[in-house]
Amino acid sequence: MQDLAFYFPGILLAYSTFLLAIASPGPNILAVIGTSMGVGRPSGIALAMGVAxxxxTWALLTLFGLSAVLTAYASLLLLIKIFGGIYLLWLAFKFFKSAASLHDIEAKELSGARLRPAGYFKRGYIIQMTNPKAALAWIAIISLGLQDGAPFSVGIAIVVGTFMMSIAIHVLYAVMFSTPVMARLYSRSRRVIEGVLGTFFALAGLRLLASRS
Structure with missing residues (x-):
C-alpha cells in the first residue's frame, strides 16, 4: 500500500490518459454507438463488453511484456518512454486536426448479419485485439505510470483500474447512444472536446519525453 501511495501520481496520470483516450470516439467507440443505435441497447452493451x-487483454500483454523487457534490460526504459511520448504527440496532432475539421462523427452499424449478444461480444473483442493502435496506446499508458524501479503492484493497479474504467465508459456509450439524440448532442460539442484532448495528449507526450526515471 505504501508503494502504491508513492507511485500514485504516475498511476493517476496513466488513468487520466486512458480515460481521455476513450472519451473521444474512435473506431471502437463508433462501433458501439452504431450498434446501440442500429440494433439496440443489449447488443451495444455486449459489443462494449467485448471491446473492454x-x-x-492488451493491457496485460503490455504490462507483462514491458516488465520482462525491463527486468532484462533496464536501460531500455528511456527508449520505451521516448517511443510512448512520440505516440502521444501524434495523438495530439490527430485530435487537433479533427477539432479543426467540420466533419461530424459517423456512427454506423457494423456490416454483416445481426447476431446474438454473445456474437456482438466476440465481435467487439476481435475489433479491439486486431487494432494495432491499441498496442501503441498501451505502451504509452504503461510507460506513463511505471517509473524506474516501480514494483509490479503499480502495473497491476494500472491494469485493474483501467479495466474498470473501460467497462464503465464503453457501457455508458452503449446506453447513452441507444437513442440518436445523444449522437447529435455530442457532435455539437465535438470540436471543443477534441481540442481539450489534443492539449492533454500534447502535454502528456512532452512530459514523457522529458522524463528520465
Missing part, C-alpha cells in the same frame, strides 16, 4: 475485454 480486448483492452484488458
Amino acid at each position: 475485454s480486448g483492452s484488458f
Whole structure:
C-alpha cells in the first residue's frame, strides 16, 4: 500500500490518459454507438463488453511484456518512454486536426448479419485485439505510470483500474447512444472536446519525453 501511495501520481496520470483516450470516439467507440443505435441497447452493451475485454487483454500483454523487457534490460526504459511520448504527440496532432475539421462523427452499424449478444461480444473483442493502435496506446499508458524501479503492484493497479474504467465508459456509450439524440448532442460539442484532448495528449507526450526515471 505504501508503494502504491508513492507511485500514485504516475498511476493517476496513466488513468487520466486512458480515460481521455476513450472519451473521444474512435473506431471502437463508433462501433458501439452504431450498434446501440442500429440494433439496440443489449447488443451495444455486449459489443462494449467485448471491446473492454480486448483492452484488458492488451493491457496485460503490455504490462507483462514491458516488465520482462525491463527486468532484462533496464536501460531500455528511456527508449520505451521516448517511443510512448512520440505516440502521444501524434495523438495530439490527430485530435487537433479533427477539432479543426467540420466533419461530424459517423456512427454506423457494423456490416454483416445481426447476431446474438454473445456474437456482438466476440465481435467487439476481435475489433479491439486486431487494432494495432491499441498496442501503441498501451505502451504509452504503461510507460506513463511505471517509473524506474516501480514494483509490479503499480502495473497491476494500472491494469485493474483501467479495466474498470473501460467497462464503465464503453457501457455508458452503449446506453447513452441507444437513442440518436445523444449522437447529435455530442457532435455539437465535438470540436471543443477534441481540442481539450489534443492539449492533454500534447502535454502528456512532452512530459514523457522529458522524463528520465
